Amino acid sequence: MTTEIIISGFGGQGIVSSGIILSHAGLYESKNVTFFPSYGAEMRGGTANCSVVISTEPVASPIVATPDIVIVMNEPSLTRFEPALKPKGLLFYNKTLIKSVPKREDITIIPVEANAIAEELGRGRIANMVMLGAMIKKTTILKLETLKRAQRKRFSRASDEQLSLNDRALDRGYGLF
Amino acid sequence: MAEKKLMYGNHAIVEGVLAAGCRFFAGYPITPQNEIPEFMSIRMNEIGGVFIQTESEIAAINMLFGAAAAGKRAMTSSSSPGISLMQEGISYIAGADIPVLVVNVVRGGPGLGNIAPAQSDYFQATRGGGHGDYFTITLAPNSAQELYEFPKIAFELAEKYRNPALILADGLLGQMMEPVEFSYKPFDPETLPEPPYALSGCKNRERRIVRSYDLKPGKLEAWNWQRQKKYEQIVANEQRFQATACDDAELIIVAYGTCARVCDAAARMARAKGYRVGLLRPITLWPFPSNILSALAEKTDHFLVVEMNMGQMVDDVKLATECSKKIFFHGRPGGGVPTPPEVYGKIETILGGAR
Numbered sequence: 001m002t003t004e005i006i007i008s009g010f011g012g013q014g015i016v017s018s019g020i021i022l023s024h025a026g027l028y029e030s031k032n033v034t035f036f037p038s039y040g041a042e043m044r045g046g047t048a049n050c051s052v053v054i055s056t057e058p059v060a061s062p063i064v065a066t067p068d069i070v071i072v073m074n075e076p077s078l079t080r081f082e083p084a085l086k087p088k089g090l091l092f093y094n095k096t097l098i099k100s101v102p103k104r105e106d107i108t109i110i111p112v113e114a115n116a117i118a119e120e121l122g123r124g125r126i127a128n129m130v131m132l133g134a135m136i137k138k139t140t141i142l143k144l145e146t147l148k149r150a151q152r153k154r155f156s157r158a159s160d161e162q163l164s165l166n167d168r169a170l171d172r173g174y175g176l177f
Numbered sequence: 178m179a180e181k182k183l184m185y186g187n188h189a190i191v192e193g194v195l196a197a198g199c200r201f202f203a204g205y206p207i208t209p210q211n212e213i214p215e216f217m218s219i220r221m222n223e224i225g226g227v228f229i230q231t232e233s234e235i236a237a238i239n240m241l242f243g244a245a246a247a248g249k250r251a252m253t254s255s256s257s258p259g260i261s262l263m264q265e266g267i268s269y270i271a272g273a274d275i276p277v278l279v280v281n282v283v284r285g286g287p288g289l290g291n292i293a294p295a296q297s298d299y300f301q302a303t304r305g306g307g308h309g310d311y312f313t314i315t316l317a318p319n320s321a322q323e324l325y326e327f328p329k330i331a332f333e334l335a336e337k338y339r340n341p342a343l344i345l346a347d348g349l350l351g352q353m354m355e356p357v358e359f360s361y362k363p364f365d366p367e368t369l370p371e372p373p374y375a376l377s378g379c380k381n382r383e384r385r386i387v388r389s390y391d392l393k394p395g396k397l398e399a400w401n402w403q404r405q406k407k408y409e410q411i412v413a414n415e416q417r418f419q420a421t422a423c424d425d426a427e428l429i430i431v432a433y434g435t436c437a438r439v440c441d442a443a444a445r446m447a448r449a450k451g452y453r454v455g456l457l458r459p460i461t462l463w464p465f466p467s468n469i470l471s472a473l474a475e476k477t478d479h480f481l482v483v484e485m486n487m488g489q490m491v492d493d494v495k496l497a498t499e500c501s502k503k504i505f506f507h508g509r510p511g512g513g514v515p516t517p518p519e520v521y522g523k524i525e526t527i528l529g530g531a532r
Contacts, residue, residue: 007291010190020354023183023184023354027183027356032356033183033355033356034353034355035183035353035355036349036353036354036355037352038312039208039209039292039348039351039352040258057247059355060438060439060441060442060443060517061438061439061442061443061516061517062349062353062438062446063349063433063435063438063514063516063517065337065516065517065519067466107422145437177263
């Protein structure tokens with residue numbers, strides 16, 4: 001079983017971190033993983049995206065052309081990656097920041113008020129955690145506990161307060177469905 | 178099995194180089210390999226090795242020449258334009274028969290090009306690269322695990338044959354993260370024997386000279402003949418490859434590095450639809466695995482070469498098969514990376530439409 005994921009948004013929304021957290025979590029659950037970010041000429045406020053492949057078999061291509069899951073955190077990302085999604089794929093979109101409505105009828109569309117929930121928790125920056133929580137609940141590809149462990153690995157130098165806030169954001173996303 | 182660690186490809190190279198007992202790095206920054214010098218500067222400091230950020234790539238390769246001539250394992254890394262700058266030094270090192278390791282994390286070209294993944298330096302890597310009649314042993318990894326393991330293999334081959342070795346990666350391999358298992362016990366550099374050419378101070382022994390020139394009539398020709406014998410041995414003994422489902426294939430894809438990963442996915446798609454598609458992945462680009470290709474050409478009718486350039490390795494495939502079979506090519510230049518559906522489409526076209 002192989003799951004191909006693309007995560008996309010503004011630079012600064014934690015796109016790359018989200019991909020790395022999923023990859024760590026996949027590794028913790030003894031799966032094969034490959035993470036590939038858009039790199040180099042990226043900047044805060046510009047666009048960033050990454051692909052993650054999580055599989056029970058050795059991963060063939062790190063390049064994801066037709067993902068099973070797309071997570072979009074901003075408007076331009078929806079325009080760019082909605083068409084790429086596999087038929088019957090899952091589209092998670094950040095409803096707080098994306099005003100357009102996804103158009104495809106052959107996919108499952110899951111709106112998440114990621115930024116609104118993150119602001120409620122006190123920090124807009126953790127919208128990505130809300131999204132990840134929601135995604136793993138809907139797809140069951142990874143466990144909540146491994147995701148929590150993985151975010152602690154990713155942010156090993158963060159304060160305890162920030163780390164527990166991240167956990168709470170994951171919980172909130174997870175609790176949406 | 179040892180625990181696996183999620184690592185960037187570029188960081189995996191660093192750990193592999195250090196585990197191979199190399200304690201000398203000189204280099205100059207360039208994307209998409211900057212994580213190598215960055216991480217190397219931290220790790221060399223921790224481990225007690227030498228890290229030098231040089232004023233240029235030319236300085237880096239010549240410092241490497243010096244460190245290796247002194248008998249030490251030494252490496253540098255760069256990306257395409259930087260590797261071009263190093264070619265004079267690589268030629269001198271090859272001419273002096275000194276082992277070094279050069280890593281090229283290839284980016285789009287020509288010129289300054291871009292920072293996207295590419296395989297456009299294949300000719301440069303496999304035909305010597307600089308002036309003169311020489312070759313560099315060239316390894317092409319395709320995963321973070323191999324980026325960790327290949328520096329050791331590269332140093333061992335380089336020392337066995339006293340020849341520069343190259344690892345040809347690309348921007349994607351360097352920038353992606355995958356689990357890496359530290360699969361072998363790190364070498365203690367102190368236990369590596371001093372090579373016979375090492376310029377280590379000639380007190381109480383005959384002096385040694387490392388050089389790449391000889392002006393006496395006939396001497397340089399003789400020296401080159403000797404080097405050619407070495408190359409013949411390398412070609413005879415060191416061809417490495419990975420063959421997947423090639424035995425009964427109606428079409429064999431030939432691809433290395435990132436393209437091999439993409440083509441692996443495309444081949445799986447094709448086999449799921451009933452096409453008998455194999456994948457031959459050259460692991461050594463020089464020496465090119467000609468023997469297996471020539472054997473496979475006896476029983477396979479179609480070959481598809483996929484590269485992130487407009488057709489370089491395809492020449493070696495044609496030479497190996499003596500153009501006896503149909504050789505198709507699919508390429509993406511300038512930093513373009515093919516996708517599995519794209520390569521699958523090509524397979525379908527070659528084998529006569531959808532099944």
